[in-house]
Amino acid sequence: xxxxxxxLIFGMFINIVGASFLWPLNTIYMHEYxxxxxxxxxxxxxxxxxxxxxxxxxxxxxxxxxxxxxTLMLGSVISILALxxxxxxxxxxxxxIFLTILGFSSGIVFPSLYAxxxxxxxxxxxxxxxxxxLANNIGVAIGPAVAGLVAARNIDAIFxxxxxxxxxxxxxxxxxxxxxxADTGPATxxxxxxxxxxxxxxxxxxxxxxxxxxxxxxxxQWSTTISTHALSLGVTLTQYSLIWTVxxxxxxxxxxxxxxxxxxxxxxxxxxxxxxxxxFFGSFIFVSFAETFGQFLMAxxxxxxxxxLLWPAIPTIANQLAPxxxxxxxxxxxxxxxxxxKMIGPxxxxxxxxxxxxxxxxxxxxxxxxxTFITTVVYDRPLRKAEQLRQ
Numbered sequence: 001x002x003x004x005x006x007x008l009i010f011g012m013f014i015n016i017v018g019a020s021f022l023w024p025l026n027t028i029y030m031h032e033y034x035x036x037x038x039x040x041x042x043x044x045x046x047x048x049x050x051x052x053x054x055x056x057x058x059x060x061x062x063x064x065x066x067x068x069x070x071t072l073m074l075g076s077v078i079s080i081l082a083l084x085x086x087x088x089x090x091x092x093x094x095x096x097i098f099l100t101i102l103g104f105s106s107g108i109v110f111p112s113l114y115a116x117x118x119x120x121x122x123x124x125x126x127x128x129x130x131x132x133x134l135a136n137n138i139g140v141a142i143g144p145a146v147a148g149l150v151a152a153r154n155i156d157a158i159f160x161x162x163x164x165x166x167x168x169x170x171x172x173x174x175x176x177x178x179x180x181x182a183d184t185g186p187a188t189x190x191x192x193x194x195x196x197x198x199x200x201x202x203x204x205x206x207x208x209x210x211x212x213x214x215x216x217x218x219x220x221q222w223s224t225t226i227s228t229h230a231l232s233l234g235v236t237l238t239q240y241s242l243i244w245t246v247x248x249x250x251x252x253x254x255x256x257x258x259x260x261x262x263x264x265x266x267x268x269x270x271x272x273x274x275x276x277x278x279x280f281f282g283s284f285i286f287v288s289f290a291e292t293f294g295q296f297l298m299a300x301x302x303x304x305x306x307x308x309l310l311w312p313a314i315p316t317i318a319n320q321l322a323p324x325x326x327x328x329x330x331x332x333x334x335x336x337x338x339x340x341x342k343m344i345g346p347x348x349x350x351x352x353x354x355x356x357x358x359x360x361x362x363x364x365x366x367x368x369x370x371x372t373f374i375t376t377v378v379y380d381r382p383l384r385k386a387e388q389l390r391q
Contacts, residue, residue, distance in 0.1 A: 004120040005128065007176050009135040012113055014172060016139025018165025019106060020244075021147040021158045026099070027224045027346070028237065033155060034092050038228060042350030044096050045224065048103035049343030053336045055107020060115070060332020062108070064325060068116040069177045071328075075108030076170040083163040090159060107339060111331040118319040118327050120180065126262075126269070129319070130312040134251060141248020148241025200382035201321035205330060207382075209337035211375030212314050215277075216341025217348060218284060218365050219307075222300070225349040226287065229358045235293045243300050250304040258308050269313045273376045276309030281369050288362040317379075 026048075030041040055075070062071040082101040085094060114132060121128045150157050230240055265271040283303035290296045314334055322330035345365075352361035 001124070001127075001131065002121055004180055005117060005124070005131065007172075007180065008113060008117050008120065009131050011169060011172050011177070012132050012135040013139045014165055014169045015109060015113070016136050017143040017146075018162050018169065020140045020143030021150075021162040021165070022099075022102075025144075025147060025151060025155070025158060027227055028231065029155060030092075030095070031228055032231075034095070036092070037354070038225060038350035039347070039354055042224065042346035042348075044099065045346040046343045047096065047100045049339050049346075051100045051104035052107035052339040053343065055104040056111055056332045056336040056339055057107075058332075059108035060111040060328040060330070060335070063112045063115050063328025063332075068112045068119075068180065068328075069173070071112045072109055072173045072177060073170070075105045075112070076166060076173055078105035078108070079166050080163065080170060083159060083166060086159045087163055090156060103339075107335070111328055111335045114315050114319075114331040114335070115327040116177075116180065118315075118322075118331075126266075126312055126316045129315045132315075133312040134255075137248045137251040139248075141245045141251075144241040144244040148238045151241075152238055199323065200386035201323070203382040204379050205318060205321050205333060207375050207379040208314065208317055209334055211372035211379070212334065213337040213341040213344075214368050214371045214375075215280065215310070216338045217345040217368065218280075219303075220342045220345030221349045221362065221365065222303075224346040225353050225358065225361065226296075229353075230290075230293075230296050233291055235296060239293050240296075243297055246297060247300050247304050250301055251308055254305055254308050258305065261309065269317055270376060270380070272309045273313050274373070276306045276313075277369060277373055277376065279303075279306030280310060281366060282306075284362055284366040284369075288359050288366070 026045060027038070027041045030036045030044060031038060036044075059071055059075060062074070079102055082098040082105060086098050086102075089098075114129065117124075117128045117132050124131075147158050147161070150161055227240055231237065261275060262272065265275075279302060283299050283306060286302060287296065287299035290299050315331060318330045318334040319327060348365065349361055352364060356364075
């Protein structure tokens, strides 16, 4: 792996450690400390994710137009300014406003990081994006564990800790990413319209992104409705944070376990995704019946093996589909799909829990995975049709 790739991987790690201080605690903070219902909390997270969708699309376009360094600096500065305010003002109204801004700025950063890893290590293929995925989840393993300890003493301190890591990422980007990837020139969505109409890869990207969106609607329940449900059953805040730590640890230790599958289907990302989806589905059936810390922990372990196979395949496919000079735009679409799922998930979960119960909500949302199975099977059909026309 090139040293430049390692620099990006470390940047992803620093960025995610900071961001993950808030991810598992947002719903808990609004519900337990600000006295808001799960539905209200869901709408706040929906605003955060909606801003992230805009940020992802803008970040991808800015990467293609301005380059990765400038785009990352812009996103980092906005995040730091929003967090400075949250350190001093985190009652409900400022919380909503600046959490939304934070979603926008974080959205700018992520497609650039993924596009940059594809640019600095194109021959890496799935390995490059799997490395970013590992860095992401090591951050998720460490961040919530530390956040749980910080929150147990003073939950307001999580904002200061989050700010410190974003400042660290800003310094890394400033000194390490300036000449990492050459600027790709002035490419925008507007001058890409003709290519979009003519090229099947874009339609394949939209199909695979739809399935990605659905999986995130379901996955987002772990950091929203499932978190409050677990606490209501007697799971402590520290224990729930530990569940996310186990998620990261299993992702690391599980690599040798899933390696034979990855090697066996090295050039068949579709098969890897279908196996991952099957495991993913089973984990949510299991968690719908969970009542103890041990059962929630086991459900997370099963889920983790599914996501190990599933998540890295998506940006890899996007990178393979992207025309030259459009990597940022394509990664922006993929990240937007995930963010839309995160936007819809908390609201849908909160409403269903308020109307029915946790068990019914999980089973109803899990049934939507049928859509992802279908999109995974058919996403490359436009490519095959285009190939037949060329012949």
